[in-house]
Amino acid sequence: MENKLKLAKEKLIVALDVDTGEAALDLVKKLSTQVGMFKVGMQLFYQAGPDIVKRLKEAGVRVFLDLKLHDIPNTVAQAARGLTALGADIINVHAAGGTAMMRAAAEAVREQAAALGRPAPRVIAVTVLTSIDPTAFQYELGFTCDIQRKVADWALLTRQAGLDGVVASPREIAVIRRACGEDFLIITPGIRPAWSVAGDQKRIMTPAAALGQGAGYLVVGRPITGQADPAAAAQKIITELAEVL
Ligand SMILES: O=C(O)c1cc(=O)[nH]c(=O)n1[C@@H]1O[C@H](COP(=O)(O)O)[C@@H](O)[C@H]1O
Numbered sequence: 001m002e003n004k005l006k007l008a009k010e011k012l013i014v015a016l017d018v019d020t021g022e023a024a025l026d027l028v029k030k031l032s033t034q035v036g037m038f039k040v041g042m043q044l045f046y047q048a049g050p051d052i053v054k055r056l057k058e059a060g061v062r063v064f065l066d067l068k069l070h071d072i073p074n075t076v077a078q079a080a081r082g083l084t085a086l087g088a089d090i091i092n093v094h095a096a097g098g099t100a101m102m103r104a105a106a107e108a109v110r111e112q113a114a115a116l117g118r119p120a121p122r123v124i125a126v127t128v129l130t131s132i133d134p135t136a137f138q139y140e141l142g143f144t145c146d147i148q149r150k151v152a153d154w155a156l157l158t159r160q161a162g163l164d165g166v167v168a169s170p171r172e173i174a175v176i177r178r179a180c181g182e183d184f185l186i187i188t189p190g191i192r193p194a195w196s197v198a199g200d201q202k203r204i205m206t207p208a209a210a211l212g213q214g215a216g217y218l219v220v221g222r223p224i225t226g227q228a229d230p231a232a233a234a235q236k237i238i239t240e241l242a243e244v245l
Pocket residue numbers: 015017041066068092126128129130131167168169189190191201219220221222223
């Protein structure tokens with residue numbers, strides 16, 4: 001069981017969706033014995049500033065820097081270079097930016113990491129956001145295929161562009177695996193334990209079910225950080241994960 005709990009901890013990424021560096025570091029302090037990687041997204045990065053990545057690295061944790069870059073290839077490449085210098089372990093872009101943009105990002109990251117003499121962060125692409133349901137996908141965004149098809153197509157484009165993996169809902173893991181193989185990284189938000197509320201997330205799954213589908217990592221935010229005792233919530237999720245390992 002000890003081994004399974006250790007493996008379960010390795011699977012969990014906690015989203016530090018808070019307003020200040022102090023609040024983020026306080027969560028890390030509470031959770032760092034249970035969680036190996038933390039996600040810095042727009043809410044924290046835009047308010048605490050780039051230095052938060054360095055502070056988290058100094059605290060000894062791995063950092064997924066989730067800024068979902070999406071612009072013309074040159075702009076994204078230059079931004080990705082800057083994020084690489086901050087020391088993030090994973091960065092992401094939007095697959096909707098296209099192959100040229102994704103390739104430019106991946107190349108810029110590798111060049112910058114080589115210039116700094118460090119291992120390159122993994123670069124992954126967000127496919128269809130987990131907050132999008134089939135109705136919005138079809139009638140608001142105007143896609144004519146279903147979400148699974150689009151996610152699988154974008155995952156394949158992502159792999160062909162030389163990236164390391166994708167962000168998708170756990171519901172699409174099977175089609176991504178079929179399109180991109182076993183060694184392609186799949187990170188899944190939209191994780192909702194049975195005891196939590198869905199909120200704005202639409203394509204959700206429980207932690208155990210997502211792991212059963214073969215998720216590489218599970219991103220969990222509010223079901224942990226929104227609780228009075230985040231460490232107890234994280235432990236509950238880790239125990240649920242260990243039961244299916
Ligand atoms: O790229 C992401 O991390 C991401 C992609 C996606 O499709 N859906 C999604 O929820 N996320 C992020 O994952 C986290 C989920 O947080 P909770 O909904 O609070 O568990 C948030 O920080 C989102 O920004």
